[in-house]
Amino acid sequence: MPADLAVIGLGHLGLPLAQAAVAAGIPTVGYKTGPEGGSLTAAELRRMLSGGFRTTTNPAELGRVRTAVICAPTPRGAAGALELSQVEAAARTLAARLRPHTTVILESPVHPGTTEEFLRPLLEEGSGLRAGRDFHLAYSPSRVDPGNRDFGSANTPKVIGGLTPACTESAAAFYGRLTDKVVRARGPREAETVQLLETNYRHxxxxxxxxxxxxxxxxxxxxxxxxxxxxxxxxxxxxxxxxxxxxxxxxxxxxxxxxxxxxxxxxxxxxxxxxxxxxxxxxxxxxxxxxxxxxxxxxxxxxxxxxxxxxxxxxxxxxxxxxxxxxxxxxxxxxxxxxxxxxxxxxxxxxxxxxxxxxxxxxxxxxxxxxxxxxxxxxxxxxxxxxxxxxxxxxxxxxxxx
The missing domain is CATH 3.40.50.720 (NAD(P)-binding Rossmann-like Domain)
Incomplete structure (x- = not known):
């Protein structure tokens, strides 16, 4: 069965998302961006594989899905800013295979403005397509809490901020298959800043x-x-x-x-x-x-x-x-x-x-x-x-x- 969803980056963000998608019955492929590992147990990974999940390093797989979610890691660099090299690599790989009407969502922790100012140009230049017209683009802050027995993907509201209202609705339709509640932000910058506020609140x-x-x-x-x-x-x-x-x-x-x-x-x-x-x-x-x-x-x-x-x-x-x-x-x-x-x-x-x-x-x-x-x-x-x-x-x- 061809995959409907590609999760790009199989670390602590990507694997739980893929797990939730498989549990919801969404044919999912995981694209590895490098040495990665998450908090899922061996038994959980076996259940995902038995549910149809598969991993790949073949970029051609990314051109066959309706939704692609980038979950590449963004570690802190020497100057204190988040390092976006893995997001960039993921975007360039996806852009070369991007088809019209695909919904692209970024979940990696980033600074406000990254989706529009950094990710969008990479996708448009590499694909020849226009975000908001030819494909949908949105940001959604990850709310993964490994080991939490009370809150998982189904009962944790998901925030969505799209480049256009149509982008927001397309991303909301995807996440609506995974969670009980979708919260629509005014745009990508607001959604990115939600992640900033939630992380800093904890610290x-x-x-x-x-x-x-x-x-x-x-x-x-x-x-x-x-x-x-x-x-x-x-x-x-x-x-x-x-x-x-x-x-x-x-x-x-x-x-x-x-x-x-x-x-x-x-x-x-x-x-x-x-x-x-x-x-x-x-x-x-x-x-x-x-x-x-x-x-x-x-x-x-x-x-x-x-x-x-x-x-x-x-x-x-x-x-x-x-x-x-x-x-x-x-x-x-x-x-x-x-x-x-x-x-x-x-x-x-x-x-x-x-x-x-x-x-x-x-x-x-x-x-x-x-x-x-x-x-x-x-x-x-x-x-x-x-x-x-x-x-x-x-x-x-x-x-x-x-």
Whole structure:
């Protein structure tokens, strides 16, 4: 059966989109743009393949679909702007095969204006077709939340911003097959800015609660009890929780490297969040000193080195910097993570603990960085000589909390 949809880029954005499309009965082909990997399990991938999903590296496949969605990664470049080289490569490949009446949608995180000013010219020049007249062009911010058991593609509203009203309706018709609700933005720039706002909202609020964690520790206040009480307020407050740093694929954007404009709140939030791994090291060193031990030569066990609970994805995980700083202090670092069978920091293999409880009992300090559901935190708090909980997941009084 010929594919109706091409998902270009099979990373953390493209694979979940393809999964949702296959589940909705849409014949889907995935076009690989390079070494990629997502958060889907092997069982989920097998179900997709059994549902008719297939991958290809043949560009000719892109000229046979009615809808093409670009999900190429856009990492942050050296100057702070998002790197669009993979989006460009995907656009050029698609443009050479683009047929009239195709709907092209960009889902990659980009700065406002990218769809019209960057993607559109590439598609038009490479195809000889006119966006808004010969083919439809739209932007839709991805709202993938790996591991979320409550919200998936079907019950998460999808925002659409088309170059023209007809472009918006064409994209809405596609996403209407995947989700219960489609929200129409005024245009691509508004839709792109939705992604900017949603990403920065998360980072700014995490920064606030991270600052509160440092303040409350200095004041001798139990921040976790403060949050528990504050989140009973039925209006004007949403609970965020501190941690050892902010990981994941969605990077905060202050537009400095794009337009010279600076979102001062976002810039400050980045500084606060980027400092958290160092703060964890300071707390760890202080705890060791209080128990008559030095960081140099200390045996430190890190629990959970992924960026998110119950996933294998390590993108942006603060565990890497924490491990590196501990080794620089002369500590002997090991780790345990049920989702990560082998782990290296700067090409240096980190020993993996085979027996979790024995390793915790043997370590001078155990640091919980990610609270995977398989961890018995009550049991760990009993076994560990010294336990620093950076997630507030252990029972009250069972460990030292961030």
């Amino acid at each position: 700014v609020n995490i920064a606030l609660v991270n600052e509160m964690a440092v303040l409350c520790n200095d004041l001798g206040v139990d921040l976790w009890d403060v949050i528990r009480c504050a989140e009973t307020k039925p209006f004007g407050f949403q609970a965020f929780r501190p941690g050892p740093g902010v990981g994941g694929h969605a990077v905060p954007q202050d537009l400095t490297g794009h337009s010279g404009r600076t979102l001062r709140m976002v810039e400050l939030a980045q500084q606060v969040n980027n400092h958290m791994p160092q703060y964890v090291i300071q707390r760890a060193a202080t705890l060791l000193n209080e128990h008559g031990k030095s960081a140099r030569g200390a045996r430190v066990l890190l629990l959970g080195v992924t960026y998110k609970q119950d996933l294998a994805d390590q993108q942006g995980s603060p565990a890497h910097e924490i491990a590196l700083r501990l080794m620089e202090l002369g500590a002997s670092v090991s780790y345990h993570d049920p989702h990560v069978p082998a782990w290296s920091v700067l090409d240096r293999p980190i020993p993996r603990a085979d027996s979790l409880y024995e390793a915790a009992a043997d370590a001078d300090l155990t640091i919980l960085l990610q609270q995977h559901r398989t961890y018995d935190l009550q049991g760990l708090s009993v076994k560990a000589q010294l336990l620093l909980d950076t997630r507030g997941a252990t029972p009250t009084g069972a460990a030292h909390r961030l």
